[in-house]
Amino acid sequence: DTGVSQDPRHKITKRGQNVTFRCDPISEHNRLYWYRQTLGQGPEFLTYFQNEAQLEKSRLLSDRFSAERPKGSFSTLEIQRTEQGDSAMYLCASSDTGANEKLFFGSGTQLSVL
Amino acid sequence: AQKVTQAQTEISVVEKEDVTLDCVYETRDTTYYLFWYKQPPSGELVFLIRRNSFDEQNEISGRYSWNFQKSTSSFNFTITASQVVDSAVYFCALSEAYGGATNKLIFGTGTLLAVQP
Numbered sequence: 001d002t003g004v005s006q007d008p009r010h011k012i013t014k015r016g017q018n019v020t021f022r023c024d025p026i027s028e029h030n031r032l033y034w035y036r037q038t039l040g041q042g043p044e045f046l047t048y049f050q051n052e053a054q055l056e057k058s059r060l061l062s063d064r065f066s067a068e069r070p071k072g073s074f075s076t077l078e079i080q081r082t083e084q085g086d087s088a089m090y091l092c093a094s095s096d097t098g099a100n101e102k103l104f105f106g107s108g109t110q111l112s113v114l
Numbered sequence: 115a116q117k118v119t120q121a122q123t124e125i126s127v128v129e130k131e132d133v134t135l136d137c138v139y140e141t142r143d144t145t146y147y148l149f150w151y152k153q154p155p156s157g158e159l160v161f162l163i164r165r166n167s168f169d170e171q172n173e174i175s176g177r178y179s180w181n182f183q184k185s186t187s188s189f190n191f192t193i194t195a196s197q198v199v200d201s202a203v204y205f206c207a208l209s210e211a212y213g214g215a216t217n218k219l220i221f222g223t224g225t226l227l228a229v230q231p
Contacts, residue, residue: 033218040223040224041223041224042222043205043219044221045218045219045220056218089157091159102164103159103161103219104161105151105158105159106158107157108157108158110157
């Protein structure tokens with residue numbers, strides 16, 4: 001069990017560019033989550049997958065955001081035409097299938113949009 | 115609406131002091147779960163505890179203890195004999211259950227605990 005890993009750890013980009021983040025969950029976990037955390041705030045839910053199916057998306061997730069989880073393993077989160085307001089820590093988490101199971105978080109990708 | 119409030123933004127204590135982190139929640143659900151997570155400077159949130167709404171027994175795990183009171187909608191966390199390694203941001207969270215199908219969490223804003231040697 002190597003835990004949840006995220007890549008890259010840091011990303012600096014210019015406004016208007018596209019960025020993509022990757023998350024590798026704990027291998028036996030069916031559920032995968034993306035959260036966003038800004039300075040001084042708690043994580044906010046963005047989206048959730050059960051296997052390869054994206055079952056829920058937050059209103060926070062604008063049309064510029066898209067997430068995929070092909071084959072139900074790793075996931076990618078893409079942000080198109082980045083804006084300065086997208087600057088945040090993007091956290092990935094995974095869990096077992098049971099209801100209200102604890103989430104295991106990765107160390108996050110810190111995005112800075114200049 | 116579901117909400118978690120952590121009124122203490124920052125707490126500073128000296129090593130070996132006891133410290134209590136407050137958490138107050140709002141929900142209309144009768145079934146819900148409450149969590150505490152620790153976020154050290156490395157950034158990775160670490161699970162500490164999960165309680166369901168039907169279990170009001172207090173829990174103790176080593177130097178950590180939790181006090182769940184439905185009457186006041188509070189789920190407070192106490193660290194006894196604090197250590198420098200306890201320095202971190204601590205988040206309280208509430209699960210938003212869609213028929214129990216999702217583990218989406220609603221987090222408070224966190225409390226930064228600084229333990230001075």
